[in-house]
Structures are given as structure tokens and as C-alpha cells.
Amino acid sequence: KNQVEQSPQSLIILEGKNCTLQCNYTVSPFSNLRWYKQDTGRGPVSLTIMTFSENTKSNGRYTATLDADTKQSSLHITASQLSDSASYICVVGAYSGAGSYQLTFGKGTKLSVIP
Amino acid sequence: ETGVTQTPRHLVMGMTNKKSLKCEQHLGHNAMYWYKQSAKKPLELMFVYNFKEQTENNSVPSRFSPECPNSSHLFLHLHTLQPEDSALYLCASSPDRGRSNQPQHFGDGTRLSIL
Numbered sequence: 001k002n003q004v005e006q007s008p009q010s011l012i013i014l015e016g017k018n019c020t021l022q023c024n025y026t027v028s029p030f031s032n033l034r035w036y037k038q039d040t041g042r043g044p045v046s047l048t049i050m051t052f053s054e055n056t057k058s059n060g061r062y063t064a065t066l067d068a069d070t071k072q073s074s075l076h077i078t079a080s081q082l083s084d085s086a087s088y089i090c091v092v093g094a095y096s097g098a099g100s101y102q103l104t105f106g107k108g109t110k111l112s113v114i115p
Numbered sequence: 116e117t118g119v120t121q122t123p124r125h126l127v128m129g130m131t132n133k134k135s136l137k138c139e140q141h142l143g144h145n146a147m148y149w150y151k152q153s154a155k156k157p158l159e160l161m162f163v164y165n166f167k168e169q170t171e172n173n174s175v176p177s178r179f180s181p182e183c184p185n186s187s188h189l190f191l192h193l194h195t196l197q198p199e200d201s202a203l204y205l206c207a208s209s210p211d212r213g214r215s216n217q218p219q220h221f222g223d224g225t226r227l228s229i230l
Contacts, residue, residue, distance in 0.1 A: 004157070031215050043117065043205050043221030044158075051216060089158070093215050100171075101215045105157035 002027040004106035006090050012112045017080055021109045023073040023090035031093040031101070035064050035075050038087045038108065047075070047088075080113045087111070118142040121206050121222035129230050130196055136225045138189040138206030146212040147189040148219065149181060150205040158205065164189060165212035193227075201229045 007022045025033070032051045036044035048057045048064040050073070056065050061078045077084055087108040095101055119140045128134050140147065149161040163171035164183040178200075180192040189206055203226050207219040 034218065041223070043119070043121075043207075043223045045117065045221070046218035049216060049218055095215070101213070103160070103219075107155060107157050 002092070002094065002102070002104045004090055004092050004104050006088075006106040006109050008109060009107070010110040010112070012114060013080055015080060015082055015113050015115050019077050019080060019111065021075045021077075021088050021090075021111070023075070023106060025071050025073070025090070025092045025104070027071075027092040027094045027104050029094055030068060030071075031095055033064075033066055033073050034091040034093070034103075035062070035073075036089040036091060038089060040086070044089055077111075082113050082115065085111060085113045117220050117222065119206060119208055119220050119222035121204075121225050123225055124223065125226045125228075127228045127230060128193070128196065130198075132196075133192070133194040135193065136191040136204055136206075136227075138191075138222055140187055140189075140206075140208040140220070140222075142208055142220060144208035144210050144220070145186050146209045147183060147186070148207040148209075149189065149191055150207065150221075152203040152205055152224070162191075163212060170212060196227075196229045198229050201227055203227070 004025045013019050034049045035047040038044040050066045063076045066073045087110045089108040090106040122137045146165045151159045161175045162181045182190040203224045205224045206222045209219045210217045
């Protein structure tokens, strides 16, 4: 069964510090991996999308890495800001045996940045 | 502004009521999606429309009835809902269901509470 596991479930860090969120998946065959940011009361917003051949992608202070061999991804946030407080969702895309494209969502990591 | 607008933002209804959720996208996309987001659970895909045609129904109970009159508008008609249907309902769009490396753009959701 395709699964996406994220850790930690929640995280509290001080403003200005760095942090790394983890995503492990068992989705196969792998097509791409996405990270979304979801602010409280808002819909998810795409941060990065990585395909099999990409092992790192940045979006400002956000850097995502992908190890397709170990089926792991991480999202690194540099010099955190209060506005980084949100849930971060890892999503893995795959084509099923019937040829349809499916996304498997993680439960998210809730990040709180405090002054 | 994500380009995907959902109304209403909040809805409280009794189990015998009939209501509809509306989604409109201004991105020129051809695929639209309904998701259910419950606390501490991954997003659950409910329905997918591609070029106005329903392409996926993930075993959603018939008390949820989608409608897609054109590529810019998507509705979710609700009737005789159950308390466990209380959740955040998210609409999303993407250029084409078949283009797997394009991100989905989400609206801010309708928070639904069933009394």
C-alpha cells in the first residue's frame, strides 16, 4: 500500500533558527514528490516539485532534497521567520498499474516558530 | 491570492439540510478536484474532473454530489450529511489531469460543520 510518513508530527523552533522536516514514502512507481505549505485557515500552497532525476530544489529559504534510492525527502528551512508557522505536507505522485496518476498525501508536520 | 476561490468559507448545517459548495478558478486550468481534510488525517481525494468530465470518484457516499458545468466552476452538492462529514473541503485545479509534474492550486476551503 502506498504510504507517506512525515516526521516529526509537530515542531517548535525559535525565530531565526534552521529546521529540517522529514518525509519517507513507500509509493511506487515514483513519479514526483511535492512539498506544500498550509497556513492555518488557508489551502495548501506548492513549495517545490521534484522528479526522480532531481535531488535538490530550492524556493527562497526552503530547500527540498530527495533520495529516490532510500525513498526519503527532507525540507530544510533556513533562518526561520514567524510567517513560516504552518503545516508542511509531503505528497508523492505515482502512476498506478492501470495508468492513472495518483497522489498520496502525508499527514503533515505542524511547525511553530516563536519569537 | 491563489486563483481558486471557494464559497462559502464556513457552513453550518443540520443533517437534513441541502446545501452546495462552490469553487471557481481563474487560472485557465482544465482539471478540478474536491478534497476532504479532516483533523490529523491526510487529504482525501473525493472527485476529479478533467475537461468537464468526471474521471474519478473515490468511493464517495452518494450524499455528496459533484457538478462541473464548465472548466472554471465546480460545485459540491450536499444532502443528508452525517456528523463525521464535518471537515474542511478543499477545491483545487491544475492545467490537465494528465500532466503529472504540474502543481495543484488550492482554494482556502469551506469549513463544514454538521449539527
